[in-house]
Amino acid sequence: MRAWIMALAWIMALTCACALPAAAGEAKRAPFGTLPDGRVVEEVTLSRGGLTARILTWGALLRSLDVPDRAGKATDVVLGYKDLAGYMKAPNYFGVSVGRYANRIRAGRFSLDGKEYTLARNDGPNALHGGREGFDKRLWTVTEVKDGAAPSVTLRYVSDDGEEGYPGTLTASVTYALDSDGTLTVEYRATTDKPTIVNLTNHSFFNLAGEDSGRMILDHVLTIPAERYTPVDETLIPTGEIAPVAGTPFDFRKATPIGARIREGRDPQILRGRGYDHNFVVTNAPTADAHLVARVEDPASGRVMEVASNQPGVQFYAGNFLDATAVGKSGLSYRQSDALALEPQVFPDTPNRPSFGTARLDPGATYRNVITYRFSAGRSGATK
Template sequence: MRVYQETFGELNGQTVTAYTMVNDHGMEVTSLDYGCIISKLIVPDQHGTKENVVLGFDTVEEYVKHSPYFGAVIGRVAGRISGAEFELDGQVYKLAKNDGEHHLHGGNVGFDKVIWNTEVVEEDHSVSLVFTYLSMDGEEGYPGNVKLKVSYTLTNDNELQLAYEGVSDQKTLLNVTNHTYFNLSGDLKRDILDHELMLKSTQFAELDSELIPTGELLSVNGTSFDFTAGRKIKDGVEAQHPQNLLAGKGYDHPFVLDENQQKEIVLIDEESGRTLVVETDQPGVVLYTGTQLGEDFEIRGVKSRKYLGLCLETQGMPDAIHQPSFPSVIVEKDEVYTATTKWRFRV
């Protein structure tokens, strides 16, 4: 196993570095110290052909100008916070309104838009990139100085382990995820409508017209949101379910996971033979099917369009700070926040 690095570009006078981890089977993961972005993930198909299965760019400029969070770490809080404010212990904290009247994915300069410190760790059977960042008190409106660590570990089992850790010197909010867009066809040969998804989830969060959870959990039973036995993504695109229509004919929804660390999320592309198994310790996953991808840019020579990739954002529930029935995303002073997710690729 090995790691190599190269200069990816420059941003505001700072060098952006790309690190590529390669295991003994030829699986490659390229990540940037800018936003901890996973810019390439190369795995074989059923014929042994190695291709990239995530959406990303080859220049910093494209990420700055066009990226809808491709491959990035999201924080301090993933998803939307309604009204772009929250209250802790009687104090109201006002956040950036970067999604209409709401706060999205950590604000204007969230974790996805800063350069992290990077350490390479090489073990006998794995290699890791360990990113660290100090998010200062008041950054994007959030309280507390937060020391953050994000680790990406590649193993010889064709598994990428994602681990997040944070400690704050004040009571604050933390709900971190990764926003990689997957397309298992390889090198964007097809869209993701024929991808089949299995989710061990019997409930999903109802959204209002601005894609904010209402607090109600709806049963998947008998709907296009029932992935318990597996179903194709296009089912939700063709469905007349009000929640599918609301999300732009597709999905942008938090699902409550019924199990953890038990192959609870499986994505399959039958034509390439590639399978992605996702396991996590988080209570939910946001399924987003790229319904808002614009058509005004290209992704490595392929015109961007709806349904070109899908996200499986393992995390706490969005807007949990305003929904008492959702698991809390409040972190106490000096409490260690942790979250882990594994992506395992098979053919």
């Protein structure tokens, strides 16, 4: 009897020991490359619940994200480069944290408390994604790396007063974390020492068939629970109108293949964006809790991604300007519609459009954009 009890205890101990690694997550930190000035860029790898995410300190970017399909096979679903040289040569905003102001500001100008500020015009006549050297082209500092139930990494960047023309010293942070239910959470926070504007988001390009699949995202099925969107002019700056999606190619309230209307040449907005590159109005203002901003499914692999955020808008970009000049991690050149971006945000050009709300941040307040990407795998051809 005693021998049987000892054997049972040994089996139970072995079972518990084997179960622990599966239940816990892991975070690993390693050098990735060296900048021309000698500073080291690090990569932090997070693993948990079947997902593996790799984050670089350069641009606080998501370099890869392995997600299982319906058969359990994990594949990298975000665009990116195999080495640092790729990000330095042709960044394309792959996976980066963008700021101080994501998206476009008309004519690179805005006023705050009666003073006009001038920004770099790095997108035709307009300012885009924080300027020529926005947060995506800065080396962030790792402040914390955690193993355990929700492995995570937190990075920090301090933007000096006047950097790229923006007022105030802005202290920004981003935390990437993996949960057991197949969720990647990306949370941005920022504080300032004097009034400024801020709009931080993540610019990952997703292809749920796999970065190395060679397939476009036109068969991906998209849902955006927005009744309105912001039309743009010829330079992709919002006109100020908040228009209904009903009866237009921008109606994704019901699950629709991205390619179904992306070439609708009779719609001037499709022509101006060369497809989809527009902000969708999900709520009127930031909310206390995260809400669904988009759902994407790849029927072939079964992978489903649900994106939630506390921000009022989401920029849907269908990779219209990818031109096959960038060669990715798997050796494939990235072409038009090879991936999509869904960027939760305040609306583009909000500092010049009071009717859009506000992007203002004052001392003593904390800016927060929490984005969750929840992954699952459905049955063949299943949609909701």
